[in-house]
Amino acid sequence: MEPGLRLTERYRLVERLDDGGTMEVWRAWDELLGRPVAVKVPAPAGAGPQRRFRQGVNRAAALSHAALETVFDSDQTRDASGRLVSFVVTEFLAGETLAVRLRRGPLAASEAAAVCGRIAGALEAAHTAGVTHGDLTPDRVVLAYGDAGVDVKVVDTGIGGVLRAPAGGGTEAADVRALGAVISACVAPGASEELSAVAARCTGPDAPSAAEVAALLVRDEGPPNAVLTALGTGPPGHRAGALPPPPPPPATARRGHARLAALALVAAIPVTAAAAVLLSAPRSPAAVPAPARTSAAPAPRTPPPTASRVTDALGRLRPIVSRGYAAGEIRSDVAIDLDNVITNLENDLTADRDVDVGGRIAELHDKIATRRRERGLSPGLADELNRVLATVRA
Incomplete structure (x- = not known):
């Protein structure tokens, strides 16, 4: 395996991580869902261990607990020698x-x-x-x-x-x-x-x-x-609320990101994982033509929120969703949906693309309201998410 390799035309390998001796572990990018994942490939072995590995993956994929790593996918690929090997895709834990x-x-x-x-x-x-x-x-x-x-x-x-x-x-x-x-x-x-x-x-x-x-x-x-919350055991230089950055899309991937120890968004969601938040530098407000002079003084315009304020708010949404799922206040499919929306907006901001932040936040508000009406999440959890989003517009 080598960086840049795409598995099943979907998972692009970015960086090899510590493997513990029996598996290659890679930080990878899921090009279909636009999120970081971990790809694990067992060391070359005979048909018996490969078969037991696939059976173990099937059993692990059926588990659901907040403290258990989430298994997303599994398949087979060929190694450098042409042998067919299995691999498993799991959540990325920063x-x-x-x-x-x-x-x-x-x-x-x-x-x-x-x-x-x-x-x-x-x-x-x-x-x-x-x-x-x-x-x-x-x-x-x-x-x-x-x-x-x-x-x-x-x-x-x-x-x-x-x-x-x-x-x-x-x-x-x-x-x-x-x-x-x-x-x-x-x-x-x-x-x-x-x-x-x-x-x-x-x-x-x-x-x-x-x-x-x-x-x-x-x-x-x-x-x-x-x-x-007060464990205080973070790595040197860690500060509360600061997460290692997620891997960028493969074309701009850089080494030196936080290494995988096997996260991401929802720690306990059976079919998703969390991407970490990159706190980007504030961006200058977009230039807007001055309004035409009238007899009445124009109302003061609220400057658009900075990228750092938005990414900070998005990062605070993640533990709320995680806690809500663990408490049974949000369905897994709703958590996945919100995770994808949050991750896509984060990726656009960290790539410094032109983003209609106000429109995207409004869409997220609407999605939360819709899911609340569908009883996909509790009213209390919806209110908590909306309060965080309100800080972006403040």
């Missing part, structure tokens, strides 16, 4: 792995409980559907930093294990033991007797289920990211 974060030091006990509680919840959802992870380590957990705090995502569920284990996939008990090891890795020795006890139970002979571990670690019923 952030860093938990393993990278832990190299800078352990988490506080409350932070570790919050992160590991999300991991346990993801395993619970997978196990309920009959799917095991098979290769859970801090390298398989992504911390995506955004306006709403830190979004925890477990990647390669049902996929990585079949490539690394001859029998393919592992067991639920093995997943729980691996979760115990992750909990232990997150906190300094002696920092929390409670977390140490949970980790010991996970690795002991009478281990709890993932659901029981989640119940022990999750203490509130607030929004998914509420306990993580």
Whole structure:
């Protein structure tokens, strides 16, 4: 595989990322939907591992949980030697792995409980559907930093294990033991007797289920990211609300963008993912001819909003949609629709194209109103989205 290659005439490879040894992972651009995605290709192997990989992808695609990586698509292509190989397309997660974060030091006990509680919840959802992870380590957990705090995502569920284990996939008990090891890795020795006890139970002979571990670690019923908003574990130079930029269209792609740790828009939407926001420099207001002189003084004209103000507002819409989906206040198809509208406007702004910002924001207002009438999203969520959009016109 090499940069610029197009898979199925749709996914253009942009940059190869860390692969963990058994898969090539690429940041790619979905030319059909105009959004960043991740493309994962297993290392060359025989027909058996390829078949197990496809079976794992099918199982992973059926999962739906806020802390599980979303699978979009899968297909086959030919490698440089002409062999037919499978690949999977997932959401693009802009952030860093938990393993990278832990190299800078352990988490506080409350932070570790919050992160590991999300991991346990993801395993619970997978196990309920009959799917095991098979290769859970801090390298398989992504911390995506955004306006709403830190979004925890477990990647390669049902996929990585079949490539690394001859029998393919592992067991639920093995997943729980691996979760115990992750909990232990997150906190300094002696920092929390409670977390140490949970980790010991996970690795002991009478281990709890993932659901029981989640119940022990999750203490509130607030929004998914509420306990993580003050995590403060972002990479050096990270500031609250600043996301790494999304990959540009392939013709202008640049290296050096935030690397993939396996996001994007809706962390939990079964069929979409989030693109990160590029805060572009303010653009000068368009020149407008002066109005004809009349006896009455002309009303003052409100200058058009700057691109930075618009992209900031669009970025604040994403966690609202994500939280609404997790709470059941928005249908997945509606979330996808809004995501596409937001992403397309962001792409136009970051490419410095001439954009009728006022018209596009009005269209987004209309779409929200229509979806509200169709009961595709709750009135409260619609009002919250409209309040953010109103700041663009203020």
